[in-house]
Amino acid sequence: MKLQQLKYVWEVAHHGLNVSATAQSLYTSQPGISKQIRLLEDELGVEIFTRSGKHLIDITPAGEAIIRVSGDILDQVANIKRLAQEYTRSDEGEFRLAATYTHSRYTLPGYLARFTEVYPKVALSLFEGTSEQVEQRLLQGQADIAVQDGEVLPVPELLRLHCFSWQRLILLPPDHPLTNGETISLRTLAEYPLIVFTSDNSEESSLLKTFKKQKLEPKIVFSASDAEVIASYVRLGLGIGVVHDKEFAQTRADTDLVKITIGHLLPPCITTISATKSLFFTRYMRDFISLFAPDLDRARVRELLAITGNRGLESAFD
Amino acid sequence: MKLQQLKYVWEVAHHGLNVSATAQSLYTSQPGISKQIRLLEDELGVEIFTRSGKHLIDITPAGEAIIRVSGDILDQVANIKRLAQEYTRSDEGEFRLAATYTHSRYTLPGYLARFTEVYPKVALSLFEGTSEQVEQRLLQGQADIAVQDGEVLPVPELLRLHCFSWQRLILLPPDHPLTNGETISLRTLAEYPLIVFTSDNSEESSLLKTFKKQKLEPKIVFSASDAEVIASYVRLGLGIGVVHDKEFAQTRADTDLVKITIGHLLPPCITTISATKSLFFTRYMRDFISLFAPDLDRARVRELLAITGNRGLESAFD
């Protein structure tokens, strides 16, 4: 049994059982792959793929299992390489992020800019997609870390770290009628012009969805991708700002505006970082996580460590 | 990077950094091993071992990590082999048990006899040792499953399955003075002649230890390794029988004896099966566990499955 045989089998399985295409993507010859797979099957005494004449048609049950374990092995091999680099040139390497569109466009850019400043030699790549696509990348070993929002289902292979939860705030000019202390409902909000994040101004956003559930149509007069910008327009009297408490806490000159939390009106939003349980976290990965989620729950990290036995986590986030 | 290189590194680390000895145990030449290790170090750009002149002196921090991950990889490779056999000749294979002395001598023989009847082609091996030694075998990949008693500490790499817990019973002839219903204390028991299991008649047994803690010296007149034998001698009036409820439940002709549980006097004893989290359980392993621990907690198994993502467990114990 050789690592390359396992790799070939895995790759063929993830290229729609097309050996020729696999060979091309791996820059090698297709007879080579065919032969190595045959050799592996002979050695194990099990067919991994079912063949109809000369075509690969399907994966056998044994093949399914073998491919899964092979994936684990290849992951571990990648970990060894990361590990080795960690002890020599820990500021170099590869970092493959996968994030939902919203994060890619609005949350991450600032962090990634800072990251590339600190780690100019790290080959950073960002895959954008839906939450499902992002998750798929992780599971197929095509991404190291994923950033998602909202509900992520527990998956046995994956490690979930809750980064932070957002609640919405509204920003009001001091002389606004709603500053009189009355309880605010969604219905009330729908009567005033609103300034929201661009990411909240789409059909799928939890904000618009919540309004729609109550058959309300909010008047969104303006949207921006920066909390500070939103605050400025609130000061100009353009409308009520709807921001995330997290981001707004970062702005400084906010004492002139009235902040009211409306966490009870809109669902809180949890941002989650995911990775495969066996991932070895390099220094730059840990630094990225610390940067992105400085308030990460250490107790949770320790708990995950105990459960998974992931040694990469061990001293990672102390 | 090749599997053999990882294997060589792992083996050398587990042979006291003696390359020659490692070569002998692997039936290969020692220059071959030296060279492969060097090649791996070159490829990774990291020293795995520290050398003083021509001697391997120590393992570098990077080496520690690499060796650990290599061990995982080699385990997974072994799993692929098991897996393949599972789909072809599922009644063949290797089964390396490690058990404490007590289990090896008294509990297991009956089960193993039945096991070899059902699976004559499985190469069964049993390692006997202390609880610590048994655990070591597991962690070093020299055993598949371990059977231990009492307190086993949680280890991240290991899966623990509680098989059953024992409580002590005493067996009395119907005309014995203690059958009058009075509460029984250790002090009372120490006044009468006792018949116990041979395994309980040693310095390390929890039974003797508990007596000693209260500065009591029990009068053990006889010990046997079979509950039925103990019962016979109780009938003959030789003394009070002290047995495990588990085993005594298996005996039939016990209606003539008075049974009193003394679970409150002696610590309950839990028998645990352990395996590495990533172990793929073959059919015969699952059958052995079902045989040995028919009342295994299925909910616990499912919970462990969810945590570890061990696919071998998935349909294993339904």
Add this chain to the structure above:
DNA sequence: CCCCATTACGTAGCACGTAACAATG
């Protein structure tokens, strides 16, 4: 001075690529 790891070197095996072949849809 013995033990042990590394270096040197020759050989045998094997992985890989090119080319021809066979089977499928």
Add this chain to the structure above:
DNA sequence: CATTGTTACGTGCTACGTAATGGGG
């Protein structure tokens, strides 16, 4: 008939074993 996997074959690399070399304890 075009696409795809398998067989055949030649070459170059490399793993492995034997023998020689060099360092440590």
